[in-house]
Amino acid sequence: MTSYASVELRRVTRLLHPKLVSLIVALREDGRPNAMPAAWVTPASAEPPLLVVAVSPRRYTYDLLQRSPEFTVNPVPFDMREAVEYLGSVSGREEDKLSRTSLKLLPPLTGKTPCVEGALACIECSVWAQYPCGDHYLVVGRVKAARVREDVWTGTVYDISRARPLLHLGGEHYTTV
Numbered sequence: 176m177t178s179y180a181s182v183e184l185r186r187v188t189r190l191l192h193p194k195l196v197s198l199i200v201a202l203r204e205d206g207r208p209n210a211m212p213a214a215w216v217t218p219a220s221a222e223p224p225l226l227v228v229a230v231s232p233r234r235y236t237y238d239l240l241q242r243s244p245e246f247t248v249n250p251v252p253f254d255m256r257e258a259v260e261y262l263g264s265v266s267g268r269e270e271d272k273l274s275r276t277s278l279k280l281l282p283p284l285t286g287k288t289p290c291v292e293g294a295l296a297c298i299e300c301s302v303w304a305q306y307p308c309g310d311h312y313l314v315v316g317r318v319k320a321a322r323v324r325e326d327v328w329t330g331t332v333y334d335i336s337r338a339r340p341l342l343h344l345g346g347e348h349y350t351t352v
Contacts, residue, residue: 186345188215193342193350196259198249198291199228200280201239208280208289209267211236212259214343215311216248224318225303229311235267240314244302245286248316249294252327253339253351260347284320295338296323 182190194214203209215229226248230237240246251259258276265272273280280289283299290297300316327338339351 189345192344195250196341196343196349197228198251198255198259198262198294199230199236200247200249200288200291201236202243202245202288203239203267203271204242206287207271208273209235209239209271210249210262210273210278210291211267212263212343213248219315223303226298226300226316226318228314228316229308230314231311237312237314239267240302240305243287245288245319246300246302246314246316247283247288247290248298248300249291250296251291251294251341253341253349255291255293256341256349259341259349284322286319290322294324295327295333295340296321 196212196214197216198210199213200208200210211234213228217227219225219227228248230240258278261276262272279292281292281297283289285299286301288299298318299320300318302314303317304315306313327333333340335352342350344350
């Protein structure tokens with residue numbers, strides 16, 4: 176017989192991990208980009224194309240999305256782990272944290288919010304709706320444009336062995352395939 180262990184209710188979300196890590200880029204008041212790592216990102220609709228990002232209202236990114244309702248979703252490879260950990264440990268309220276990383280940015284295809292160079296893809300969104308959901312808001316983004324790195328894309332799916340996506344296990348734990 177299989178045995179099971181009880182899980183603290185505040186840890187139950189980790190039972191759904193690993194999750195693909197994305198950098199959510201939004202624009203600061205001065206027009207400079209800010210990035211926040213997020214693992215709670217999911218498609219919500221194919222027509223119209225919608226994505227959902229869970230963002231805590233305590234996060235600077237949430238404030239930025241209230242002022243400038245567009246953002247990019249940039250799923251990242253494992254080799255960006257160090258930058259992701261840094262970006263997740265410092266608030267953009269205190270510093271221009273992207274400038275303290277080696278990450279480079281690419282101009283968007285639409286809108287004003289840039290993409291992260293080297294990310295597996297860049298999905299450009301405008302805020303379509305927001306819903307309170309416990310200690311987070313579900314920010315629904317309508318996809319305006321998307322591009323993917325050709326070296327990791329088969330035409331329909333990622334080539335996982337080449338993409339080596341950064342996967343979040345919970346807390347400070349990460350892995351890849």
